[in-house]
Amino acid sequence: MEYRLAHKDFITLADFSRDDLLAILREAERIRRAEASLTTVDILHMYDEARALVAAGKRYESVLNRRAVALLFSLPSTRTRAAVEWAIVRSGGHPLYFTRATTQVSRGESIEDTVKSLEPYSAALVLRTDSHEVLTRAAAAVKIPVINALSDLEHPVEVLAEFLTLSRVIANRPNSPGNDSAAEISLDFESEISFDCFTKVKCAYIGDGNNNIAKSFAYGAAKLGIDFTIAAPNDYQCPVELREQLSKTTVKFTDDPQKAILNAHAIFSDTYISMGQEAEREKREKAFQSYQVNEALVKNADPNYAYFHCLPAYRGKEVTAAIIDGNHSHVFAIAESRLLVYRALFSLLTQNLT
Incomplete structure (x- = not known):
């Protein structure tokens, strides 16, 4: 203990x-x-x-x-x-x-x-x-x-829950970073997991970089040594002081979602209209038009990428139904990890x- x-x-x-x-x-x-x-x-x-x-x-x-x-x-x-x-x-x-x-x-x-x-x-x-x-x-x-x-x-507990789920996905998936298994394994929560995968996996967060979960992702990834890129519009990126604080870590920041998602093993996103921001809906929807996680964007990710979202999700906004309801999605597995x-x-x- x-x-x-x-x-x-x-x-x-x-x-x-x-x-x-x-x-x-x-x-x-x-x-x-x-x-x-x-x-x-x-x-x-x-x-x-x-x-x-x-x-x-x-x-x-x-x-x-x-x-x-x-x-x-x-x-x-x-x-x-x-x-x-x-x-x-x-x-x-x-x-x-x-x-x-x-x-x-x-x-x-x-x-x-x-x-x-x-x-x-x-x-x-x-x-x-x-x-x-x-x-x-x-x-x-x-x-x-x-x-x-x-x-x-x-939103620190949520981030640890999503990272725990990520480690579970890797433990159950062949040819993933940190997993040399050759056999197909389903996500059944039975396999023993290793957290060594965190230093071998490439992750991308697409969306509002200035919200609570993005900041917790930045801190958590930096502490755990995860290669983690946050892609957000410049006006909605993590605060300058946080970026400077993490400048020598494994966390990177960009306004280019294509660059962030290139060869990513895991993709994270969240609503870009958080609680209390409903009055900004029109402005935010315009700013985040090119930050939707969709079929075109994920073509640049690793073929076996895993998708995560803390929910609630708004299909057709930050993510398409094909992605969040597809085979690469593990959004509901996070419940057990939480x-x-x-x-x-x-x-x-x-x-x-x-």
């Missing part, structure tokens, strides 16, 4: 080393392999055994040990909420879900008072917010770990919390 990560906040990938991020991914993989052969009936038996131990006055050991994890979500969520809540339950805890409207924050209470009030009940806090400042203020106010489930600046990364974070960050 990686005790150096205990009690740390998970707000930005910039705060973590390559070894730290690999430790999280390896813990996610350890959890997956430990439960790979379990059926739904097996899992239900585990819950029955846990309840029996508690009823008998005996201690049942689990990651969260029946502690709560508070979720403060001020933005809509489908996939993240489902992954976080199920990860908490599978880790032996109980989710406490709040929206802005269901807390006193909606009436002017400070985020500091809110999280301090929840701290005695919680092993960790998971925040989804349109203000990164709220995350940092919450983290400064409490001693338990604070996890970023999306902010206006970053669950595993959250479970890994609870396992590593909440160690030795009383």
Whole structure:
């Protein structure tokens, strides 16, 4: 177990080393392999055994040990909420879900008072917010770990989930970087994976370079040593200070999607109209016309390329239906990885919390 990560906040990938991020991914993989052969009936038996131990006055050991994890979500969520809540339950805890409207924050209470009030009940806090400042203020106010489930600046868990899925795709695909297998293997989540593939794979992100997931991709790829190119219009590229910070890493920036996607083993994209940007729709649609991931663009990628999108996706906008619904797409496989990364974070960050 990686005790150096205990009690740390998970707000930005910039705060973590390559070894730290690999430790999280390896813990996610350890959890997956430990439960790979379990059926739904097996899992239900585990819950029955846990309840029996508690009823008998005996201690049942689990990651969260029946502690709560508070979720403060001020933005809509489908996939993240489902992954976080199920990860908490599978880790032996109980989710406490709040929206802005269901807390006193909606009436002017400070985020500091809110999280301090929840701290005695919680092993960790998971925040989804349109203000990164709220995350940092919450983290400064409490001693338990604070996890970023999306902010206006970053989306770090999603990026680790997509990189975990990428490693799974490579492990299951012959003739991929880091995989010398000659046999055809389906994406069945059974093969053991190695994260050595990260230094052998070429990736491209096509779309808004100034949104939260692009910034997290940049930090994550730089830390993990992934050859990663972000293609975006000049007016929508990652901030200059971030580009300068990563200028000596494996991350590159361009306004040419054809150049970015050349021989790419993996292609990532996202909507270019994020939450809160609906008023800019017409302007953005015009700016991103040549940044659609479509059949013509992917002809320049590796023939066995894999496509990823964090969803929600808008077919006919940032990606065509033929790509996102085609054989190269792995967008729904990310759901399993998202669950595993959250479970890994609870396992590593909440160690030795009383």
